Amino acid sequence: MTALTNPLLLAVILINFFTLGSTRLGACIRIVAIQGALLAMLPLAIHGFTLHAILLATGAFCFKGLLIPWLLFRAIREVRIRRELEPIIGFVPTLALGVLTTAGAFLFADVLPLAAEHHEGLLVPTALATMFAGFLLLISRRKAITQVLGYLMLENGIFVIGVLLSDALPLMVEAGVLLDLLVAVFVMGIVMNHISREFATINTEGLSALKE
Amino acid sequence: MIGSLALHVALLLLFAPLLQGVINKTKAWFAGRVGAPLLQPYHDLARLWRKGFVFSRTTTWVFLAGPVVGLTVPVLAALLLPFGAVPAPISFEGDLILFVYLFGLSRFFTAAAALDTGSSFEGMGAAREVTFSCLAEPTVLFALLVLARLSGGLSLNRLLGDHLLAAWQSGAGAALGLILVCLFVVLLVENSRIPFDDPNTHLELTMIHEVMVLDHSGPAFGMIVYGAALKMMVLAALLVRLALPWQTGWWATDVAVFLAELFGVAILIGVIESTMARLRLPRVPQVLIGTMLLSMFALVLVLR
């Protein structure tokens, strides 16, 4: 484990906070893309330049750093939205909740029954904090795009854990996760287009009118 | 003791206006202008010194107490703070709280002096000033808690001692980086700089600090300007010591390094002022709450 890991993970946590506190969708997509790119460097930082790590890093960088952000940017261009205006929970409260869950993640990671070498660094708490932040984004925002971003952050958190375990688990697991996400983005894109066309809005709250 | 006291006070009183000059020069350079000379703030102070007063008939003695306390407080606060590697002349366990609360005292009197004019404009400035400072204070305390945890002492001399160099390289470096950013934001807010406030315009409804001093004139206004420069230098000194805790071993080189670092901060402020736009007013509390949460996160990092 090199000295690069901790600054990387801290940057990841700071990006979580930024995403929770920002109103602008473009900035959010960009910063989550940066988060993905930073995370893509993580396997290299931890395992060195092995073939497995390089594959994982390139794959992650292409998907998280380039492809998905590009898809999302295309999506917001098509539906012409720039800002998340009326979140279900306000920006400052979400940010406060984000810090609380992050602090909770740090406390919780200390009591998890992990291997001793995993207790030391920031990996596990960062993974948990990023997952919680993703959940928060999913819960607190109305726009489908921000919800996709939430999925993305959730997946980033899972990726951190995956990197931790990538010696033990085969590459397939990671690929599967990435594929899942890609499918999710496609589905969301389709759903979004449909909602936008049918109801002239992409508020997911409109979906609740479909019940019964 | 006397020598170090004299050195501290001399450094503070002589170089504080120069920082303003450096900031203005940087901004002029960014704008492609020649700009005012570096020593312009000194000329401004001298000019204000020679002028007479203009008082509103609404004002009382409180109107003069604002500038007086605003000038006294930074001088006393500077005595508690190490300037670079030069230790503070007055130091005792717990002086960090006194440092924070002294600035509270100056805020009380500056805001009261603003209300003394009876102008709705200055009332607005006073209200904003106390509102935003409320949110900045917990950030400072979180930062001090982080430093106290790392140093084991409770005086600013110990908090900003030479152990910081080792701390930056250890696992606490991340937390130190976070509080450095937070304290820089506090510095910008407290000294009414862009992106939180614009020190150059008075006549906009979006100002915070500068509207409070609108009705002051002559030497009293000079004291306010000088006090603001001193306050800027004191807070910048805190930041500089935290960011670059170097030690050369001889006091003269220490002082030179410290001054060079201060001018570095001034240039940085100038760059930020030239490249950023002012935040909308409703965003300011949000940013301050954000920095408060960040500094809290830094505390969690060192508590771990």
Place this chain on the structure above:
Amino acid sequence: MDNMTWLVMAIVLTALAGVPGLFCRRDGSGAERLACLLTLAGCAGGLTAVALSLSGTGTPPLTMPWTVPAGAFALELDPLSALFLLPLFVVVAAGSIYGLRYWPQRQNPANGRKLRLFYGLISAAMILLMVARNGVLFLLAWEVMALAGFFLISTQDHKEEVRRAGFLYLIATHTGTVALIGLFALLDHAAGSLDFPAAGTLPAAGSSAMFLLALLGFGMKAGLMPLHIWLPGAHAAAPSHASALLSGVMIKTGIYGLVRFTSFFAAIPAWWGWTLLALGAVSGILGVALALAQHDIKRLLAYHSVENIGIIVLGLGLALLGRSHQLPELVTLGLAGCLLHVVNHGLFKSLLFLSAGSVIHAVGSRQLDGYGGLLKRQPWTGLLFLGGAVAISGLPPFNGFISEWLIYLGAFRALQAPVATLGMAALTAPALALIGGLALACFVKVFGIAFLGEPRSAAAAGAGEAPPAMLVPMAILLAACAWIGLLPTTLAPLLSAAVTSWSSETTAAVSRTAFAPLAGVSLVGWLLLLLAGGIGFWLYRRARQTARDNATWGCGYRCPTPRMQYTACSFADGLVRLFQFSLWSERQGGQVAGLFPATTSFARHTPDAVLDRLLRPLFLQIARLLRRIRALVQNGVIAIYLLYVALTVMALLAFVTL
């Protein structure tokens, strides 16, 4: 005479101070001077007793047989009691002099005699309570104090608002008393007698129920956050010198109870400290946020009492955590901060209530938004109020800073302690910083709106300075505040003695090192005073010749009026909006529509978060439910009533046979 004799004399003299007045004419003024004299004599006697006991010539506790079952007339004056008694005597004496001109018998023939009788009684009851060492005696004093307090609050009982506040207080205080009776019953069971056990003797087993009862009973009196419901109304309704007594001293009996109660136990569970820290932080932050939203000067000051009780409880919580984890320095700093803040709050809050009373006396209204420009009309009152405002905001060089400084240091020490879980206790420091910042905002608002600017009403424009009989007591209180702020080392031995008598974990040596930096604080305080004084004098000399003949720039309006100034409401609006999630302020109007808007108005009102938002709706619902049940049960059909009788008989028979 030994100090116990002095003390008993103090109790008797203050208790009887109002009695001669009952035999005098309603509109004469002789009796009130006599009452004031008796009270002053009592206070002087009490101060002598305290001074004697502190100078080391302490006498053994006084115990006399008493015919009441399980009761004993046991009195003891230890440093802890002495520390609580010190501000009491000062405030009682200052208030009684102040009352001579604030509430003269001649102008208040209907209630002046009643006020003085109960003022004396409540003072005596509080002295007795602080030195009582037996449960029955303590409860007796407690009830006399509570009832005298009720009569003080409802002095002007011809007003509807005052009667409501009085009844609310009565209900609250008796709820607390019920809890205390339960507490003393359990204590009797645990200790074997109703006499107070010595410090650190009771085992921790079974103490949790006792702690919760103490928290309810004493917390209700102290006005800790969810239990503070009676406080704002009561303090606003009472005459100002009575409010000063209630807020400055009476609510501290709750703190005294908690401190005394926690001293009994040998070991303190950690959750006691954590509970107090959480309650203290909530009380402090929400108390000051509610204060910010008020426009009635006395309600505002009352909410600041809630805030300061929060700060005091934060100190106590740190001290308890220190005892749980055997950290002597934390115990010393926390408890010293708590006790010193008790003294300080007694002094500056009374000062503020008295000067607020002087303003109300001159203007005839409690609404801040009707004041303005009073510093020119009441220069001395304004100066004294400013001193109190700086002190309560916890700013150097006054006393509020010293006690908050001690609590801050405790929080930092908790962070540096080797116990990992104590790190969370360090959050006390940012909480205190937030409280301090909000308190500063609030007192800038009060001082600025009331004393500075232009008068907003004709009454404020015609106000005059208060007479010396009202100013001198305030000046004495301010001098005491400045004394503690500038010479804090003089109080260090007393604090040290009180802390060591409270807990055996800490020693005099620990407190000597803990209090040593106070000399540095004092040095900076003097420097501040000298430097500011010097520069100020120079500036004043230079500015003296300038004529003040211009009007303030009117922001471009041609005919600015005083009503265009910032008001209390607008000054606090930014912060109130930030705290909207806990204040639930009501806003009406303020929207402007169209290019040429018609006359519009804006009003903001902040009712109490617990009382008006939670308890009142809850009890209204319960009352409605019960009324419905009553309508169902008591339906006027005689056959049904007979059925009830038959059912009751059957139930009784079944009960007897089973």
